[in-house]
Amino acid sequence: MSTNDENRMHPVRSLLSIAEGKRNFLVLCHNNPDPDAIAAAAALKFILSHEMKSKVVIGYGGIVGRAENRQLIRRSKVELTNVKDIDFEEYSFICLVDSQPRSGNNDLPRHIIPDAVIDHHPMRKETRQCRFYDIRPHYGSSSTILTEYLRELDIVPERRLATALVYGIKTDTGWLNRSASKADLEAFNFLFPLISTRTLAAIESPPMPKSYYIKFIDSINNAVQYQDVIVSDLGKINNPDVASEMADFLLRMENIRWVLTLGEYKDELILSVRTSRRGWWAGKVALRILRGIGIGGGHEKAAGGKLNLSGLAPDQKQRKLEKVIERFLNAVGAAGIAGRSLVPFSPPDSPKTNGGSISSTVTQ
Template structure:
């Protein structure tokens, strides 16, 4: 680990400013990892850094986390992304299509826990560990190795990032995740964490949830739901997490549209297969990826009809799972 830490700082030797970039519509793991990297650079170097993202932070819990962290991220408009400083990518990678990385940008750092997609992209420092459940666990290890005091604010964010990305340590959890949780636990602000986890939701949330439940169809142990037009892009993931709690269900796929994008979220009780599944379904029509038990994909709509696209994808999914001849049962009546 000392070699990794040394290599990270060697990659930014002589750098005065750096742009930290999580994936679009950042979730708690991406937010916490970005904040932790900024803190590490502040504590151990004179490098100035800014965290930027593209998309929307829409989920109530994620908004509460950002408020708790005193709004550390800056939302980008499409025209605002300029490669004027080296980039540090966290919880994402070049070539994934799910971040605002400009073409020909200089990439100093990539820290992620998804399958390696860096390939031949020039990057000064790469730490990609698909066997780890959360990028926040990797960043916790860096903070520990650097021997910096981790304030409660950052510890709470990292703890929540690990907890959400591993579904309470029940999904894709590694030894590093467990070690990070044990290290962070005495440092967290429990009251703040509870407020984040129990963040109040608007009335529209229940309307959207009702529509998602009405649209859901059950094919043996598989649930597929098309949400239609969504107020924020991570509603598919939020709904899929909720539906996966249904007794007897092994797979959940939720689809919806947000602005010009068709979004798919996949959740499964299995420990493997979600990433391969979504890549097979989306194919070359868009971008897709994920872990063994959670994954997502996006397609730029262009002139495509979203309702037609939902039907096409749902048919491919039923064929993939071998339930093409199964009549879908409505979840609600």
């Protein structure tokens, strides 16, 4: 555990003691929040409103993309407020959850030092300036940290919150199989008898939009295989979570150990890295391929990042994309391997040429 010294023994008590006397609380998730961020924020909101008898707002930047995540919010009745409707100056206590200051994945204004940070990503030096921080990179999820806080306070979470926390642990650890520790298993075992399995099932299989199915076509058609590595350029995507959804999907292919997916969302190139290898490789690779050109990071087997494309002409965008792919192939030891299209034949109706130039298979 990497916490301020006085926090080490009873982190939640330290958190509550520095929150004493404050009135308006903001719990801020990372952008495009995932189930772990949503559930951990909901648990922290519960703790703060229960113990401090004060108003607590959960904020997030970006959008909630995945249908599962929207279903989680609906079924767990978690209220989230987009940062565009948040005036940060209104809050006397700001807590970052599942994210850290200046990590590039949250919309906290740069001049604000949050009062508290709770996260399970690797420690950042900016976090040490905060009055309270509880950073546990060896944990599989932030939901696990928050479950421990509830237990420390003898709070038995009600069904909806327990269900959300289980889903948060489940998605960040792939049913306790990915980057999970003994603490994650213990939190899971504590929560599981308290959940609604019917709600959990409803969260896991919501109705999917048609665009979701159509994106599979691009992710397969545009996939290039380099032995046990797949790279797929998804073209334009309608929400940033599509990159990770398609990366998860492609990683399940037999004999594939690495996947990189890339997608253009608004003015950014979003990328997602997945591996079945153990040992923090995904996070390291994401950092390496984005060094100096973007921001990113992640966990043992799943990571991601983004780089800015605003103001770039199409050929400049293309060069950036190629640079990312080249760095990725270098980082995973696939440089020099000839890539082959995953699909061994062109779809019957795809045009082969376009006015003499080779047409892209990116269909938008």
